[in-house]
Amino acid sequence: MAVIATVVAGCAASGTAAAPAPPGSPRQGGADAAATPAPATTPTAPATAKPSGVEAVLASMSVEEKVGQLFMPVLYGAAADTVSGENQARFGVDTPAKMVAKYRPGGVILFPWAGNVKSVRQVVALTNGLQKASPEIPLLIAADQENGQVSRLAPLVTDLPGASVIGSTGDPSLARRAAEATGVELRALGVNLDFAPVADVNINPRNPVIGPRAYGSDPRKVxxxxAAAVRGFHDAGIAATAKHFPGHGDTAVDSHTGLPVITHSRAQWSKLDAPPFAAAIGKNVDAIMSAHVVMPKLDPSGDPATLSKPILTGLLREELGFDGVVSTDALDMAGVRKKYGDGEVAVRAIRAGADLLLMPPDYREAYRAVLAAVESGKISEDRLDQSVRRLLKLKAARGLLEKAPVVDPAEAERVLRSAEHRALARLINSRAR
Known part of the structure; x- marks a missing residue:
């Protein structure tokens, strides 16, 4: 409990209330030529009476559908009905819509390198098409849009400054306004979850992967x-994700290519790394993303935080009181693939406390492994339901269980890169120090 007290004290010092890597690394992993798992459901026309409410939806789902909800893959192509050899190799079906209908994933994430981002109207058509393929439980459609160095939807969206520039202004209201502007533009494109803000405190000036993506090097200022950014995303109706827990700010290794080790003691973690995450939880952040980093003084097993029950369940859930969605960082990154195979990594992440498995390099292997773990009891059905319930609650909180969202391309063209948002970018840059 001393950890909580220290974290709360740190947040209080910053004036923030406390509560009890980026995805997109180069594609890794090959196609699995083995037989695909049975489809979660056979694609059919939407039911005339759809279950309403989180518990009703949960009760209506098969085990296969529940396992599908745990995954957020990358799909390939510019349209939901685009035929792609990459989709065929990875999923055994040739279009994004067919993949969604077959596996019923909880969501998808968009990237330019996957051919998902060409133009405003194209992205709108893609997100509308993907939602149409999942009429029973609408999708989380995510982007890794931090602004600045990590801007996966550029040049469609406003070129807003990154976190370090905003942090240098010393004005949290600008963080809130920037997040709201980004959220408004994402929502117009049909994106409902952003993997932002970065909650890391960039203590190490040689950090090769965080650096300017963080708001700064002082937890009292970060x-x-x-907290303000989380509120801004919520003002726009977008789910926000604080990342990368328990903190990726004091690394000299990029977890895309290696496995960083951070030697912070529990007391140092509480003082340096925890306050921004506590602040995000205090603003009801929707999701928190794990880091592929080893913190031996928090968990001596040598496993990265993504696979660590003492960190994800012990620190994040039990000590900081977070009961939202825990997302892994991208599972195709080298930092999480050092010790275990891709199927075992997915199972271990769920058992550690994760709910959402982001970008598994071999989707079919990971899906089969998690389904087999549930069927064998290695992952209990109660544990599975915990994760699916959290995902459904997130969707309900953002209005996604009421009806599948449909966005208007003309409205998106009006909103994106608006004069108001470009003026905000200029204002932030003018106040940066």
Whole structure:
């Protein structure tokens, strides 16, 4: 409990209330030529009476459908009905819509390198088409849009400054306004979850992967910026994700290519790394993303935080009181693939406390492994339901269980890169120090 007290004290010092890597690395992993798992459901026309409410939807789902909800893959192509050899190799079906209908994933994430981002009207058509393929339980459609160095939807969206520039202004209201502007533009495109803000405190100036993506190097200044950004995303109706727990700010290794080790003691973690995450939880952040980093003084097993029950369940859930969605960082990154196979990584992440498995390099292997773990009891049905319930609650909170969202391309063209948002970008840059 001393950890909580220290974290709360740190947030109080920053004026922020406390509560009890980026995806997109180069594609890794090959196609699995083995037989595909049975489809979660056979694609059919939408039912005339759809279950309403989280518990009703949960009760209506098969085990296969529940396992599908745990995954957020990358799909390939510019349209839901685009035929792609990459989709065929990875999923055994040739279009994004067929993949969604077959496996019923909880969501998908968009990337330019996957051919998902060409133009405003194209992205709108893609997201509408993907939602149409999942009429029973609408999708989380995510982007890794931090702004600045990590801007997966550029040049469609406003070129807003990154976190370090906003942090240098010392004004959390600008973090809130920037997040709201980004959220408004994402929502117009049909994106409903952003993997932002970065809650890391960039303590190490040689950090090769965080650096300017963080709001700064002082947790007392970073925490209110993170809290303000979460509020801004919520103002826009977008789900926000604080990342990368328990903190990726003091690394000299990029977890895309290696496995960083951070030697912070529990007391150092509580003082340096935890406050921005506590601040995000205090603003009801929807999701928190794990880091592929080893913190031996928090968990001596040598496993990265993504696979660590003492960190994800012990620290994040039990000590910081977070009961939202825990997302892994991208599972195709080298930092999480050092010790275990891709199927075992997915199972271990769920058992550690994760709910959402982001970008598994071999989808079919990971899906089969998790389904087999549930069927054998290695992952209990109660544990499975915990994760699916959290995902459904997130969708309900953002209005996604009421009806599948449909976005208007003309409205998107009006909103994106608006004069108001470009003026905000200029204002932030003018106040940066």
């Amino acid at each position: 925490a209110p910026m993170v």
